Amino acid sequence: MKNFIGAMFLAAGLFLSGGAQAQERVFGLHVGYGIPSADGVDGGMLFGLQSEYLFTPEFGLGAFYTFQAVPNDFEGLSSSYQPFGISGNYHFSGLEGAYAGVNMGIVTASISDGLITLSSSKFSAGIHAGFDAAINEKWLIGGEAKMIHVFVEDSIQLYQFYAQVKYVY
Numbered sequence: 166m167k168n169f170i171g172a173m174f175l176a177a178g179l180f181l182s183g184g185a186q187a188q189e190r191v192f193g194l195h196v197g198y199g200i201p202s203a204d205g206v207d208g209g210m211l212f213g214l215q216s217e218y219l220f221t222p223e224f225g226l227g228a229f230y231t232f233q234a235v236p237n238d239f240e241g242l243s244s245s246y247q248p249f250g251i252s253g254n255y256h257f258s259g260l261e262g263a264y265a266g267v268n269m270g271i272v273t274a275s276i277s278d279g280l281i282t283l284s285s286s287k288f289s290a291g292i293h294a295g296f297d298a299a300i301n302e303k304w305l306i307g308g309e310a311k312m313i314h315v316f317v318e319d320s321i322q323l324y325q326f327y328a329q330v331k332y333v334y
Contacts, residue, residue, distance in 0.1 A: 188219040189333050191227075195309065197327025199233040201246065203319070209234040211325060217254060225254040229268065231325065237276075244276040246323060248289060248313050262307065265294040272315045272323065289315045291322075297331060305331040 193215045200208035213231030220226070230249040237244050250270015257263045268291050275284040295309030306329070313323040 188222060191217045191219070191225075191305070191331050191333050193305075193329050193331035195231070195327040195329040197325060199231075199246070199323055199325040201235065202322040202324070207236045209236055211327065213327075215329070215331075217252075219256070223256050223258055225256065225264075227252040227254060227266075229270075233323070233325070242276060242278050244274070247273045247275070248323065249273075250289065252293065262297045262299070262305075263294075264296070265292070267292055268311070268313065272313065287315050287317050289313050289323075295329070297329075303333050305329075305333065307331070 194212070195215060196210070196212045198208055199211045211231050211233035213229060215227060215229040217225045217227035228249075228251050231247065233246045233248075235244040235246060248270060250268055252266050252268040254264050254266035257265075268289075270289055271286050272289045273284050273286040275282055277283070291311060291313035293309055293311035295307055297305040297307035299305055308326070308328050311323075311325040311327075313325070315321040315323065
């Protein structure tokens with residue numbers, strides 16, 4: 166866990182440092198729908214943040230956080246999944262705006278009755294693919310599909326589909 170947190174801070178430091186060789190930095194917001202593979206658990210709305218630092222026009226390192234509400238059948242209880250982590254991205258030079266990559270991080274599953282919250286955090290890894298269309302030099306809109314594998318005894322996957330808006334600086 167300490168190594169993962171250290172990697173997150175290293176990624177954030179690289180992202181924020183800029184430097185003479187920086188191609189561009191991107192910050193974005195996303196909203197969409199997520200479907201967990203766990204039995205008896207329905208999908209729910211999600212929203213989150215993402216950032217990326219492009220070392221070259223093709224390769225980037227990013228960070229993400231998503232909050233996904235999970236509906237349940239118990240009155241007064243709320244539950245959620247909260248994946249966060251880092252991602253490595255490859256931007257296809259022949260397909261303007263298209264990218265794919267891998268991600269790893271932590272998924273926290275929580276359930277609460279308003280007074281007491283129970284949560285569990287597990288390591289996760291996955292893949293994603295998306296596209297961005299330029300509105301102008303600074304703004305992008307697009308979409309992304311992501312599969313996150315949560316390493317637990319019964320193996321859960323989170324499938325996320327979202328629209329996004331990004332700012333390039």
